Amino acid sequence: xxxxxxQPVPASPTPEGGHLxxxxxLHVEFRTGEGVAKVINGVSYHLDAGETxxxxxxxxxxxxxxxxxxxxxxxxxxxxxxxxxxRYRGRDLLGQSEEQRRQVRGKEIAMIFxxxxxxxxxxxxxxxxxxxxxxxxxxxxxxxxxxxxxELMDLVRIPxxxxxxxDYPHQFSGGMRQRVMIAMALALNPKVLIADEPTTAxxxxxxxxxxxxxxxxxxxxxxxxxxxxxxxxxxxxxADRIAVMYAGRIVEHADVRSLYRAPAHPYTKGLLESIPxxxxxxxxxxxxxxxxxxxxxxxSGCPFHPRCxxxxxxxxxVVPHDLVLGDGRTSACHFxxxxxxxxxx
Amino acid sequence: xxxxxxxxxxQMVLAFxxxxxxxxxxxxxxxxxxxxxxxxxxxxxxxxxxxxxEKFHLDxxxxxxxxxxxxxxxxxxxxxxxxxxxxxxxxxxxxxxAWPVTVKLALIAMxxxxxxxxxxxxxxxxxxxxxxxxxxxxxxxxVLGIPTIVLxxxxxxxxxxxxxxxxxxxxxxxxxxxxxxxxxxxGSLSLATALRLTRTSVAENLRADYVRTARSKGxxxxxxxxxxxxxxSLIPVVTFLGxxxxxxxxxxxxxxxxxxxxxxxxxxxRGIRTEDGPLVxxxxxxLVVVYLVSNLVVDVLYAVLDPRxxxx
Amino acid sequence: xxxxxxxxxxxxxAARRGPSGEPGAPDQVGVPRKPRxxxxxxxxxxxxxxxxxxSLFLVVLVAAMAAVPALFTANDPRDCVLSxxxxxxxxxxxxxxxxxGCDTYARAxxxxxxxxxxxxxxxxxxxxxxxxxxxxxGYFGRWVDALLSRVIDIVLGIPLLLAAIVxxxxxxxxxxxxxLFAVIFVLAVLGWTTAARVVxxxxxxxxxxxxxxxxxxxxxxxxRIMWRHILPNxxxxxxxVLTIALGSFIAxxxxxSFLGIGLKAPTISWGIDIDAGRVHMRxxxxxxxxxxAFLALTVLAFIMLGDAIRDAFDPKLR
Numbered sequence: 001x002x003x004x005x006x007q008p009v010p011a012s013p014t015p016e017g018g019h020l021x022x023x024x025x026l027h028v029e030f031r032t033g034e035g036v037a038k039v040i041n042g043v044s045y046h047l048d049a050g051e052t053x054x055x056x057x058x059x060x061x062x063x064x065x066x067x068x069x070x071x072x073x074x075x076x077x078x079x080x081x082x083x084x085x086x087r088y089r090g091r092d093l094l095g096q097s098e099e100q101r102r103q104v105r106g107k108e109i110a111m112i113f114x115x116x117x118x119x120x121x122x123x124x125x126x127x128x129x130x131x132x133x134x135x136x137x138x139x140x141x142x143x144x145x146x147x148x149x150x151e152l153m154d155l156v157r158i159p160x161x162x163x164x165x166x167d168y169p170h171q172f173s174g175g176m177r178q179r180v181m182i183a184m185a186l187a188l189n190p191k192v193l194i195a196d197e198p199t200t201a202x203x204x205x206x207x208x209x210x211x212x213x214x215x216x217x218x219x220x221x222x223x224x225x226x227x228x229x230x231x232x233x234x235x236x237x238x239a240d241r242i243a244v245m246y247a248g249r250i251v252e253h254a255d256v257r258s259l260y261r262a263p264a265h266p267y268t269k270g271l272l273e274s275i276p277x278x279x280x281x282x283x284x285x286x287x288x289x290x291x292x293x294x295x296x297x298x299x300s301g302c303p304f305h306p307r308c309x310x311x312x313x314x315x316x317x318v319v320p321h322d323l324v325l326g327d328g329r330t331s332a333c334h335f336x337x338x339x340x341x342x343x344x345x
Numbered sequence: 346x347x348x349x350x351x352x353x354x355x356q357m358v359l360a361f362x363x364x365x366x367x368x369x370x371x372x373x374x375x376x377x378x379x380x381x382x383x384x385x386x387x388x389x390x391x392x393x394x395x396x397x398x399e400k401f402h403l404d405x406x407x408x409x410x411x412x413x414x415x416x417x418x419x420x421x422x423x424x425x426x427x428x429x430x431x432x433x434x435x436x437x438x439x440x441x442x443a444w445p446v447t448v449k450l451a452l453i454a455m456x457x458x459x460x461x462x463x464x465x466x467x468x469x470x471x472x473x474x475x476x477x478x479x480x481x482x483x484x485x486x487x488v489l490g491i492p493t494i495v496l497x498x499x500x501x502x503x504x505x506x507x508x509x510x511x512x513x514x515x516x517x518x519x520x521x522x523x524x525x526x527x528x529x530x531x532g533s534l535s536l537a538t539a540l541r542l543t544r545t546s547v548a549e550n551l552r553a554d555y556v557r558t559a560r561s562k563g564x565x566x567x568x569x570x571x572x573x574x575x576x577x578s579l580i581p582v583v584t585f586l587g588x589x590x591x592x593x594x595x596x597x598x599x600x601x602x603x604x605x606x607x608x609x610x611x612x613x614x615r616g617i618r619t620e621d622g623p624l625v626x627x628x629x630x631x632l633v634v635v636y637l638v639s640n641l642v643v644d645v646l647y648a649v650l651d652p653r654x655x656x657x
Numbered sequence: 658x659x660x661x662x663x664x665x666x667x668x669x670x671a672a673r674r675g676p677s678g679e680p681g682a683p684d685q686v687g688v689p690r691k692p693r694x695x696x697x698x699x700x701x702x703x704x705x706x707x708x709x710x711x712s713l714f715l716v717v718l719v720a721a722m723a724a725v726p727a728l729f730t731a732n733d734p735r736d737c738v739l740s741x742x743x744x745x746x747x748x749x750x751x752x753x754x755x756x757x758g759c760d761t762y763a764r765a766x767x768x769x770x771x772x773x774x775x776x777x778x779x780x781x782x783x784x785x786x787x788x789x790x791x792x793x794x795g796y797f798g799r800w801v802d803a804l805l806s807r808v809i810d811i812v813l814g815i816p817l818l819l820a821a822i823v824x825x826x827x828x829x830x831x832x833x834x835x836x837l838f839a840v841i842f843v844l845a846v847l848g849w850t851t852a853a854r855v856v857x858x859x860x861x862x863x864x865x866x867x868x869x870x871x872x873x874x875x876x877x878x879x880x881r882i883m884w885r886h887i888l889p890n891x892x893x894x895x896x897x898v899l900t901i902a903l904g905s906f907i908a909x910x911x912x913x914s915f916l917g918i919g920l921k922a923p924t925i926s927w928g929i930d931i932d933a934g935r936v937h938m939r940x941x942x943x944x945x946x947x948x949x950a951f952l953a954l955t956v957l958a959f960i961m962l963g964d965a966i967r968d969a970f971d972p973k974l975r
Contacts (some may be wrong), residue, residue, distance in 0.1 A: 362826075363811060364815065367815075367820075368823055370819075414797055442958065484774040486957075486960070486961065486964065487957065489960065490904065490953070490956050490957035490960045490961065491910070491953045491957065492911060492912060492953065492956060493953060493954070494912050494915045494928060494931055494952075495907075495931065495949040495952055495953045498931060498934070498938065498945055498949065499937075499945070500946060501938070501948055502938045502946075503749075504937060504943055506939055507942075513744065523757070528929070541728070592816070598818060598916070599912065599916075600660035602916075603935065616916060617822060617826075617916055617918055618916075618917055622826070625822065625823075625826065626823075629819050629822060629823055632816070632819055633816070633819065636816050
């Protein structure tokens with residue numbers, strides 16, 4: 001199959017003042033026979049070179065959909081990007097042709113998925129699958145691709161990599177499979193790695209190994225990383241900043257330390273309080289009451305108000321804007337300051 | 346892989362004994378006069394009676410006698426000695442002349458199935474719920490719902506007799522053109538099934554997680570569909586086609602009978618019509634073996650295509 | 658805190674009720690539809706499908722023909738006069754006469770009885786075997802399941818037409834009724850496997866449900882659990898499979914009769930008439946086309962009916 005020559009992406013430095021990757025006011029909806037689900041409702045976040053942003057939220061909060069919108073791999077239909085911008089190195093990806101976006105995938109921004117067993121093609125050997133990226137995108141010969149594949153699999157610490165090239169995904173353990181996924185994502189030296197719940201399907205001990213590996217790789221290869229997770233425990237050691245999502249919106253955005261020290265949104269506060277802690281004894285573990293909202297019928301005003309212990313009439317009537325709370329952190333809550341002060345106490 | 350094949354082979358040998366025993370028992374056990382059962386309503390001459398008695402060891406009686414006779418029949422079957430039909434011809438000779446025709450017909454039907462069924466199935470699967478998809482769904486339902494005994498004579502009448510696009514009957518030594526219409530009729534059922542199977546399989550695989558991965562690798566769409574999706578989607582289709590080839594060889598009784606094609610099915614058709622018991626038993630035994638072997642081939646094929654089975 | 662709870666509670670209620678506030682209003686967008694049963698959903702879906710009504714109409718029509726053929730034709734299908742051979746339409750014989758000088762239309766009408774009888778009884782016996790085997794295999798599991806599943810595999814591996822040829826050769830000289838039941842027997846004995854697999858898997862699903870565990874804890878015996886709690890769940894999918902099977906049994910009967918090993922004259926069967934019409938198609942086509950059309954429409958009607966019901970019960974399959 002003839003491939004269009006791989007176009008070298010101009011190594012333009014990040015435009016002055018801009019970010020490496022920036023999502024601006026993104027709106028995505030799913031149009032199905034049942035109705036329209038507003039999955040993403042004005043998400044904005046950014047990522048600078050070399051940093052790790054954690055995107056936190058329950059399933060259905062839109063964190064994976066945002067990532068897939070960045071990659072341009074949403075299933076359209078049913079998904080439709082209704083509004084917004086996704087700027088990479090200053091250019092809006094949403095305005096680009098499919099061919100231009102394809103060039104970005106893997107080479108500039110790469111992604112790994114939650115369940116490596118289903119994310120890998122079951123009928124091809126893993127070596128073939130990692131090598132395919134190199135052969136198809138870089139035009140490498142079979143032998144070169146093979147050599148590079150072994151390098152990549154060594155890099156992600158797969159033991160005896162050379163002898164496992166011919167094995168199929170189902171012959172690997174869960175952790176090893178995820179390493180194969182990572183090796184595949186790294187094949188084209190991407191500048192941004194999106195990890196979508198990379199450890200959710202794994203055993204706890206393996207989870208830690210994979211998180212360590214990701215953190216090491218990010219530093220050694222000087223990538224930026226978006227880490228999507230619903231697990232606050234995973235985030236703490238790895239992320240620089242955290243964006244908390246709820247009902248398709250960013251409800252709180254802060255650097256890791258200040259967010260852990262004093263959350264400024266009732267939802268984040270609830271999440272933190274629902275983590276079992278070793279240092280606090282004799283206190284009942286609290287949970288967030290109620291269920292995540294139906295995205296076809298998002299509650300009026302602040303979408304969190306039916307579950308919020310701080311709820312007032314204003315929350316039902318008015319959609320809260322991002323409130324800036326010093327040192328760059330924001331919270332989309334009418335009572336952000338009070339929540340923050342409560343938590344800091 | 347080798348162990349898998351050996352296990353399958355062992356299962357096939359067991360199935361072979363089981364099926365032939367059933368066929369044999371049904372033909373001979375508990376009959377008042379087994380020779381008359383073989384001959385049906387036809388009068389049996391003394392010479393035929395003597396031949397059949399000797400051929401099937403009908404003088405041995407009881408359960409022991411039955412198994413003696415069964416193993417003798419098996420031995421003959423495995424040696425390729427199928428005996429004589431009531432018309433006095435060697436059944437082996439009849440089959441030797443008939444096989445090439447049947448294989449040719451089955452291959453035409455298979456080609457029709459693959460070229461039209463699988464291709465249309467892939468297109469329908471990619472454009473699910475489109476006009477093409479819905480049209481093929483209705484069309485295949487019609488084909489699946491119309492029995493061969495309706496389709497074959499009607500095709501013969503309309504395309505052969507009325508509009509004269511094809512020769513209505515094939516005759517003694519049919520050429521490819523004469524086999525084309527019967528081949529299409531024979532293949533239409535497998536075509537419809539293959540189409541539906543391919544469509545479902547492609548549509549399911551297009552939604553699989555690995556497709557998302559392939560897209561995030563930045564592969565072109567043609568490669569994602571043509572390599573990743575197709576390779577997975579065709580596993581059940583190829584398996585079905587393998588089973589179907591066995592069916593086509595043994596299932597051409599109606600088509601070969603209607604179009605007068607001197608293949609295996611036609612001889613079976615004639616054997617049934619003329620109540621030629623030995624011919625029917627001989628051909629059915631061989632067809633059962635063909636059927637079992639094709640099932641084995643399909644299983645091995647399945648293992649070759651799907652690594653998850655191969656290394657189980 | 659209490660504020661929050663009331664808000665949450667009303668919100669939940671509203672969500673359950675749907676925008677119009679009417680409990681269980683049909684087709685509310687994106688609302689969990691708890692109060693409606695699967696059968697109710699399926700019926701709502703079916704009601705709007707023309708293909709369902711068309712096939713149901715055809716099935717009822719053929720059933721009426723089988724029950725009271727005299728309602729559809731005044732002529733006697735066995736009143737054959739050679740002098741009328743291939744004569745045109747006249748006196749109620751709207752499709753004319755066949756090679757033997759019989760009324761083509763009357764024969765097609767009277768042919769419905771044998772076809773439907775064979776189809777319905779084969780489906781009935783198939784259903785009984787399938788329910789028994791599927792229930793035992795699914796409910797008791799372990800070696801019972803292993804054994805019965807192997808039996809299913811073996812029977813499934815027997816080519817239907819070949820086995821039927823061998824089996825039916827044995828009754829080739831018997832009386833009409835014996836042949837009729839032999840055909841039914843052959844079709845039931847060879848045709849139950851698909852339905853049994855369907856029953857088995859739905860039994861396995863039902864067995865894991867909470868209400869079955871609850872019934873067991875309340876002291877219900879195996880027999881009662883199977884009869885009262887599991888059978889109703891296995892019935893719907895089994896009926897769908899059997900509806901489709903009924904169509905293919907009718908086709909199989911016609912095929913066997915066509916070959917000359919199923920029903921034989923004087924029994925009237927579409928398969929026999931198609932074969933007779935086929936031989937003389939060059940002289941007259943209607944004696945071939947009319948029974949062919951009756952057979953094809955009947956088989957199609959049952960298959961489409963089963964297909965429509967299955968789609969309604971399981972939209973995922975589409």
